[in-house]
Amino acid sequence: MAFLNIQRDGAVLTLTMSQPETRNALTGNTAAEEFVQVCDEVRRDPSVKAIILTAEGPVFSSGGNVKDMRRFFDETLTPDAIREEYRQGIQRIPRALYNLDVPTICAVNGPAIGAGLDLVCMCDIRIASEEASFAESFVRVGIVPGDGGAWLLPRAVGMAKASEMAFTGEAINAQEAMSFGLVSRVVAASELLPTARALAGKIAANPGAVMRMTKRLLREGEHASLESLLEMSAGYQAIAHKTADHREAVTAFIEKRSPRFS
Template sequence: MTDEVLYQVADGVATITLNAPERMNTISGTMLAAISERLIEADRDAQARCIVLTGSGRAFCAGLDLQAQSKTESGGLGNLSTGSGAPGELEMRTAPPNVLHNVDTPTIAVVNGGAAGYGLDLALGCDFRIAADSAKLNTGFAKRGILPESGGTWLLPRMIGYAKAAEIAFRGKTLTAAEALELGIVNHVVPAGELAEFAGGIAAEIAANAPLAVRAIKRMMRAAETETFEQNVHHVYLQLLPLLGTEDFKEGVAAFLQKRDPEFKGR
């Protein structure tokens, strides 16, 4: 496993850190595989109740490492996947944006600095974002002759509406953290020196809740994006039934009646 993607689990929170600060955490082909593997590992780990994705140094992620990609026989395009598809094919099912979209564990992008290109799409792919006041979100794909290749065209319009997303993307704007907060792209903006503590506090709140319930809530919110109201209500009911039989449900009720903090076991 590359040391350019760090991973640790502590107090119910799995932290995945992009660790190539000398090149602003631009992502190499080996990092793509490592990100997907770490996301899957965290999602399967009963001790990881929340996933934080962040970067080391002064950037969150400045996109793909185009210099490294350009040296591959395929011109780099083949390394956008983590699979071993045939020449000319992309195995996107295991690419980080798709894995990120499908994990049940809540994900938080802690945007410590600039997020551009592939890095911006990774941040948008998390359930929500917390940004340092110095962070910037670069949507300048059109200025480079490309388009958001990793989910941005799907994610951004759903977050802020088509018209606002269209203007930002077509103009290739770079957004300050304050502008991103006003648009609703990020949930919180805090001073850079307070970012880790603030984000850690929110992650800890999520990790303290009943993990099976949180995962079910996330699944149903994602499902609601393509379901009718009636379909989602029915789907939610089917998710509720097994939760009623868990130890965590009994603990939640007991803690409420006894006016104490619950201690959930994920069972």
């Protein structure tokens, strides 16, 4: 059974995690392979302008499958082998999803626990249902964030709150998540997907190539110096000025009409 249910509506792709029987756990299944595959396909398809990530069932994602962790008790399984399993397994998700050039919207329908919270942080825009909650709970099962959470969460909520969440493992509710900047909106459960789709529609109305370059600049800006980012921005701007969509946007503005992007 596939982990991701993929639906397309025009330029918007909706990815729905569809294994509610395991609370949409990200390990012990094909989740990593499917995320990598869909991200590769989107990267090669310039007609995709926005992605919505959500989940089926009452839980967004429980993160790692705790029952599956018992196999690590096997004395023949060495630390080196486990490290390589993380590299070739769940760590492929942040490498694929976080670095994707297409804007991503996470519609969090329920609890996002451990790696499930880290998955939320991999997305650009995060909207929560009133029923959502968030916990960086690795410490409670005696492990560390193994999928990049120690890098992702502080960038979403700041180091102090990320430290509190990681050191206690305690959950915060949707309103708390919004107050700390983890999510930008909290809506009723019935309005979660309509809100995400409306936002994706606004994004998809803009030129796709310029959107991808804009996201890349935002990503690079997280670790580049100002001078490096200015140089990269100048190069991207030179490309943007020569696109048909830029010409159409300027022409439409002067002619006082809506642009028709190609």
